[in-house]
Amino acid sequence: MAAVLASSRGLTVSSSTKGLFLIFTLLSLICLSSALIDKDQLEKFKDSYQKSHQQLEKLKIVLKQHVTDSKQKVTVFKQQMDFITEKLKETEAYIDREEEQLGRKIEESEKDLQEQKKFIEFLEEQQTEL
CATH class of the missing domain: 1.20.5 (Single alpha-helices involved in coiled-coils or other helix-helix interfaces)
Structure with a gap:
């Protein structure tokens, strides 16, 4: 059961990291495009x-x-x-x-x-x- 909990925690950490990375990427593109125009x-x-x-x-x-x-x-x-x-x-x-x-x-x-x-x-x- 501990393995299941550990793996589910890893999944949550991984998902939130992916979400933050996506938000960071979008903000970077918006800032870059606004800087270009x-x-x-x-x-x-x-x-x-x-x-x-x-x-x-x-x-x-x-x-x-x-x-x-x-x-x-x-x-x-x-x-x-x-x-x-x-x-x-x-x-x-x-x-x-x-x-x-x-x-x-x-x-x-x-x-x-x-x-x-x-x-x-x-x-x-x-x-x-x-």
């Missing part, structure tokens, strides 16, 4: 962060304006294209009407020429009979 460096990090944040905000504004401008340009271009498309349709309709009228005039001219040819042939026949 001084207030000037912290201020520099803060300034750098602030500048980066401001640049990001400016970039957001510029990009938003660029997108807005691009959308406006596309809208204007689309309106112009719609106008041109409408004018092209009107022009095409005008050309179709002109083509139809020209076709009728050509048909009339061909009929007139055929009638003139028949009349010339008739006169030639009359002349040969005389």
Whole structure:
């Protein structure tokens, strides 16, 4: 039983020593890290962060304006294209009407020429009979 008590006491001493060592190690790391990062460096990090944040905000504004401008340009271009498309349709309709009228005039001219040819042939026949 004494051996059990001795071994349990050793275990307790060993555990508390390990705990103290762990606490000492953590405190050493905290002190070391706080010694490595001084207030000037912290201020520099803060300034750098602030500048980066401001640049990001400016970039957001510029990009938003660029997108807005691009959308406006596309809208204007689309309106112009719609106008041109409408004018092209009107022009095409005008050309179709002109083509139809020209076709009728050509048909009339061909009929007139055929009638003139028949009349010339008739006169030639009359002349040969005389």
